[in-house]
Amino acid sequence: MADTWNTDTGEAVYRSRDAVKNLKVKVRIEKVTSTVALSQHLQHEVLSQQNRGAIELETLTSQGQTGDNEEELVVGWQEKLFSQYEMELFQNEAACQTPLDCQYHTEVNALNKAKGRRNKRIFTYTDHDRYTQYLAFHQMYSNDILTTTKSKPTFLAERMASLTHRRSDRRTVDCSIPKSKIINWEPTEEFVKSSRVVNNAMQTMHIMGDLGPPGRLGVRENECLLITIKTDGIGTIIVKPDFNKGKEPYRIVTEGEKREVWCLTVENVSTALKADEKHREQMMYKDLYVRHKDYLNSLVGQDFEMPPVGVLRYMVNGEIVSAKGFEYDNLYIHFFMELPNNWSSLSSQSLSGVTQICQTKTLGKENVAFFSYPFSFEAFYMCEKESEVPQWPVLYFKVLSVDFWQRYRTEGYGYLLFPAIPGKHIVTCHTWRPLQTGTVSALKRFFIGGSPELEDQSYVRIPGTFKGERLSRFGFHTETTGSVTFNLHCIQQARVFVDATMLKKRRQKFFDQLGGFSQQGAVCTILEAFQRARRRMQEARESLPRDLISATSQLQNESSA
Amino acid sequence: MAELHIIGQIVGASGFPQSSLFCKWGVHTGGAWRLLSGLKEGQTQVDIPQTGDMAFWSHPIDLHYATKGLQGWPKFHLQVWHQDLFGRSQLYGYGHCHVPSSPGRHRISCVTWRPLGSWQEQFTQMFVGGGLQLRNPDLIYSGADRYRLRTEAMGTVELELGVIMRHFDKYGVEN
Numbered sequence: 167m168a169d170t171w172n173t174d175t176g177e178a179v180y181r182s183r184d185a186v187k188n189l190k191v192k193v194r195i196e197k198v199t200s201t202v203a204l205s206q207h208l209q210h211e212v213l214s215q216q217n218r219g220a221i222e223l224e225t226l227t228s229q230g231q232t233g234d235n236e237e238e239l240v241v242g243w244q245e246k247l248f249s250q251y252e253m254e255l256f257q258n259e260a261a262c263q264t265p266l267d268c269q270y271h272t273e274v275n276a277l278n279k280a281k282g283r284r285n286k287r288i289f290t291y292t293d294h295d296r297y298t299q300y301l302a303f304h305q306m307y308s309n310d311i312l313t314t315t316k317s318k319p320t321f322l323a324e325r326m327a328s329l330t331h332r333r334s335d336r337r338t339v340d341c342s343i344p345k346s347k348i349i350n351w352e353p354t355e356e357f358v359k360s361s362r363v364v365n366n367a368m369q370t371m372h373i374m375g376d377l378g379p380p381g382r383l384g385v386r387e388n389e390c391l392l393i394t395i396k397t398d399g400i401g402t403i404i405v406k407p408d409f410n411k412g413k414e415p416y417r418i419v420t421e422g423e424k425r426e427v428w429c430l431t432v433e434n435v436s437t438a439l440k441a442d443e444k445h446r447e448q449m450m451y452k453d454l455y456v457r458h459k460d461y462l463n464s465l466v467g468q469d470f471e472m473p474p475v476g477v478l479r480y481m482v483n484g485e486i487v488s489a490k491g492f493e494y495d496n497l498y499i500h501f502f503m504e505l506p507n508n509w510s511s512l513s514s515q516s517l518s519g520v521t522q523i524c525q526t527k528t529l530g531k532e533n534v535a536f537f538s539y540p541f542s543f544e545a546f547y548m549c550e551k552e553s554e555v556p557q558w559p560v561l562y563f564k565v566l567s568v569d570f571w572q573r574y575r576t577e578g579y580g581y582l583l584f585p586a587i588p589g590k591h592i593v594t595c596h597t598w599r600p601l602q603t604g605t606v607s608a609l610k611r612f613f614i615g616g617s618p619e620l621e622d623q624s625y626v627r628i629p630g631t632f633k634g635e636r637l638s639r640f641g642f643h644t645e646t647t648g649s650v651t652f653n654l655h656c657i658q659q660a661r662v663f664v665d666a667t668m669l670k671k672r673r674q675k676f677f678d679q680l681g682g683f684s685q686q687g688a689v690c691t692i693l694e695a696f697q698r699a700r701r702r703m704q705e706a707r708e709s710l711p712r713d714l715i716s717a718t719s720q721l722q723n724e725s726s727a
Numbered sequence: 728m729a730e731l732h733i734i735g736q737i738v739g740a741s742g743f744p745q746s747s748l749f750c751k752w753g754v755h756t757g758g759a760w761r762l763l764s765g766l767k768e769g770q771t772q773v774d775i776p777q778t779g780d781m782a783f784w785s786h787p788i789d790l791h792y793a794t795k796g797l798q799g800w801p802k803f804h805l806q807v808w809h810q811d812l813f814g815r816s817q818l819y820g821y822g823h824c825h826v827p828s829s830p831g832r833h834r835i836s837c838v839t840w841r842p843l844g845s846w847q848e849q850f851t852q853m854f855v856g857g858g859l860q861l862r863n864p865d866l867i868y869s870g871a872d873r874y875r876l877r878t879e880a881m882g883t884v885e886l887e888l889g890v891i892m893r894h895f896d897k898y899g900v901e902n
Contacts (some may be wrong), residue, residue: 462793466728466761468900471796483800483825488838488880498874522876524840529742536838536880538823539870540802588901589829654829656902657797663899 171429172414177394177406184439186369186397189243191405192433193288193392195375195418197235197426216325235380239288240435241373241572243395248274249289249376250384266294287383291372298370330698368396368404377420377428390418392430409434428486475708479659480559482584484652486521486539490532491648492577494567497535498523499650501563503543509559511545523568532648543584559584562623565597565650573615576600578647581626584656589652598644662701669697729895730763733790733826735888737771739783740807740839742882743819748782750775750884751806751853754790754826755868765790773810788888797900801826804867805884807839809836811856818860823865827890828902835886840878866896 220558241247241488246258248270255261256274277283350357373395378388396404407416407430439447473479489497502518505511519541526533545559561584565577579595585591600618601607611617624630628637733754740748753768771784788836805822820839827833841861843849852858861887864874 168755234805395867432742461764462730463728466793467795468728469795470729471759471798472898479797481797481800483802483828485823496877516811516871520874521870522840522873522878525843525877527880536878536883538821538838538840538841539873540823540825541870542798542800544798590827590833653825655800655825655840657828658901659797659899661899663901664897667896667899725878 170414171413171415171417172407172410175407175416177404178408180403180405182401182403184401184436186401186403187243188436189395189397189403190240190434190436191373191393191409192238192240192431192435193373194238194377194431194433195287195377195392196415196429196431197377198312198429199235227372237285237287239285241290243289243397244292244371245290246273246292247285247289248283248390250286251386251389252289253277253283253377254384256469257441287376289374289376291374293369298372337640368398371395371534373428373429375418377418377426379424387422388420391419392418393432404577405432407432473546473659475478475661475705476548477660478533478556480545480547480584481540482543483657484541484543484654485543486537486563487651487653488537489524489535489565489648489650490529492526492533492535492565492567493647494569494575494577495526495533496523496568497526497565497577498568499537499539499563499565501561502623504560504562505545506557506559508549508554508556509545511543515544517543558586560627561652562626563595563650564620565648569615571615575611575615576617576619578650579620579623579626580650582652585654588656591652591656592599593652593654594649595652596649597647599647601643601645603643629684665697665701669693728793729762729793729898729900730893731790731792731801731826731895732891732893733788733789733888733889734891735832735886737784737786737788737805738885738887739774739781739785740882740884741779741781742784743780743809744881745809746782747775747810748819749808749810749816750784750786751808752786753804754801755804756792756801757796758800759796760792760794760801763791763793774829788839788860789867798879800828802868803837803886804864805837805839806864806867807882807884815856817856818858820884821861821864821886823868824886826888830890830892830902832889835888837884837886839881839884841881843877843879 183408227410233700239247252270253274256267256270257278259271262268262271335512353361371394372391373393375390375392376383376385376388377390378385394404394406409432411433415431418428418430420426420428486499486501489499499521501520505517511517521537521539524535524537526535528534543559547556547557561582562579563581564579567575567577569575576599578599580595582593582595585593600620602618607617620626622629622631730744736753737750740750746900750771751768752770756762765788767790769786771786774784776782791803802825805820805824806818807820807822809817809819811817818841820841822837822839824835824837827835842861844852844859848859861867866876892902
């Protein structure tokens with residue numbers, strides 16, 4: 167028989183959007199006696215060899231014993247079912263101390279007047295029962311995590327157990343904390359209890375079994391925990407042990423001398439949502455989302471700023487972060503952007519700027535100046551010929567220094583090519599400055615400031631006047647100076663990208679259906695060719711005179727009607 | 728209409744002359760943007776580090792924007808202040824950083840500066856404290872009038888921002 171037990175008694179976590187009061191659990195317990203086991207075993211054998219089956223098994227079937235050794239019951243969430251012990255206890259009014267006890271007293275009396283209770287062995291402890299709180303203590307002392315016999319529960323474990331896991335204690339979650347009193351300088355004991363340990367307010371329910379011998383029910387020692395169900399307010403349901411779901415039953419061995427074996431089956435019998443109700447709910451959600459979307463649209467507006475067809479919009483949100491390792495103090499940076507051919511920008515766009523003068527500080531071995539100077543740059547790219555590789559805008563900058571006597575010195579030249587890949591870029595540019603050989607110029611720079619400057623700053627990259635085949639800077643002396651760090655956040659926007667993303671999505675879907683990889687390349691090219699053709703057709707259509715299109719669309723409408 | 732979520736925290740600051748710092752922060756956006764939920768400005772607590780010089784605030788940021796255009800992408804402006812033993816506050820730095828335009832988690836180091844006065848003023852500041860402040864804090868997030876300032880490099884503020892974007896791809900935005 168050993169292989170027919172379910173030994174996995176761990177807890178299972180479920181999530182549900184439904185109200186927890188709809189939860190219904192079917193519990194079945196059955197005593198396993200030797201005769202029952204034998205008869206089941208025999209039945210099993212007979213069923214497996216039915217064509218031989220001439221053995222009479224009537225006497226061995228367990229029909230006669232169903233009375234007391236077996237019980238099946240459907241229990242609702244937080245439904246109170248009294249045990250024999252409780253029935254006897256609450257009959258006596260003198261034993262009732264709390265209002266809950268008094269309520270149980272009236273309920274028990276009503277039950278006695280009516281036809282009696284519907285359960286025999288199975289009963290429940292709800293969240294409000296005293297037992298639910300005691301059990302945590304009990305479990306702490308009985309179920310050790312470690313194998314040693316001497317382990318005592320830790321202080322924290324004791325504190326955790328003394329918590330009442332009830333929603334009513336959930337005060338700390340309140341958002342209405344007054345601003346003047348954020349800190350509780352004199353925490354009360356109750357406050358400490360609820361705030362120092364995890365207080366994940368759970369509602370608990372225990373389904374118990376009275377597994378005493380027949381006729382001797384109502385002895386507390388024979389009570390045995392069958393199932394624990396916990397829920398929080400947000401749809402989590404924890405069941406320990408898990409629902410059987412067609413697997414073997416759980417085994418429960420009673421304590422004491424007799425060590426009887428019971429098998430336990432748990433099933434979820436909550437009524438499922440009907441199809442039309444489900445549909446209605448889905449419609450409701452859909453409606454809700456649509457309304458929310460409308461609300462957002464009413465706030466912001468539905469349209470989005472788009473560049474014209476065939477134009478790439480390039481936006482850079484950047485900042486000049488820092489300059490590092492320059493010779494003199496009090497640095498500032500002068501910069502301007504250059505737009506190559508086919509690029510344009512709005513007239514309001516400023517394409518140059520000057521930072522503040524910043525005194526450096528020492529960071530590690532080098533002197534650093536912090537600017538955190540923001541700039542936004544927006545440009546449009548339009549190209550007639552598709553084959554041409556676009557050139558990207560360039561930022562030229564020079565670093566200058568001012569000293570106490572208002573002497574200016576050129577500290578370095580550099581340029582930054584704006585990244586062609588959208589996203590975040592941290593770029594560090596190294597700089598140089600032109601150098602005149604000889605001590606005279608060095609002395610000049612030291613004493614009276616001023617140093618050789620570039621007449622045309624585009625010389626830093628490819629000079630604007632350059633027309634040759636080879637760029638030569640032979641004979642030009644420079645000195646390495648410091649470096650400048652930029653932070654750039656680039657965005658690109660074009661109407662073509664809309665189609666591209668759609669195409670990507672569609673292609674993915676198509677491949678999912680296709681399943682294989684063999685023809686991907688071919689399919690890809692075909693799809694892209696199709697898309698290109700389609701785009702060309704659309705463009706042609708747009709270039710047609712307006713009245714022609716409206717006429718054709720009318721025609722289409724008529725034909726479709 | 729596209730939506731943007733900014734979820735993260737102002738982690739802390741380091742590299743300032745003294746610890747015991749707090750930070751005032753705000754988010755500035757262009758006209759096309761609209762704040763749907765969340766707080767767009769705030770102030771952290773004063774943090775006194777026990778070891779090291781980094782003050783940790785772990786100040787939460789959770790913003791939800793909707794926008795009609797790309798212009799005026801949200802940007803953070805920060806002011807780091809020092810509070811001394813007597814409860815006097817002194818400006819320690821202005822900082823600025825753009826909100827990243829690509830989705831994902833970003834760790835951002837925002838450098839700060841503070842205005843520098845004449846040498847007399849610097850002398851007084853050394854003994855009495857205080858110091859200059861911007862009359863108009865708009866200058867933190869605009870570069871237009873910066874050239875008139877003389878500043879001093881201060882510390883860095885660390886930010887950790889998670890960016891979630893919605894419907895930007897629908898309008899052909901690659902980021």
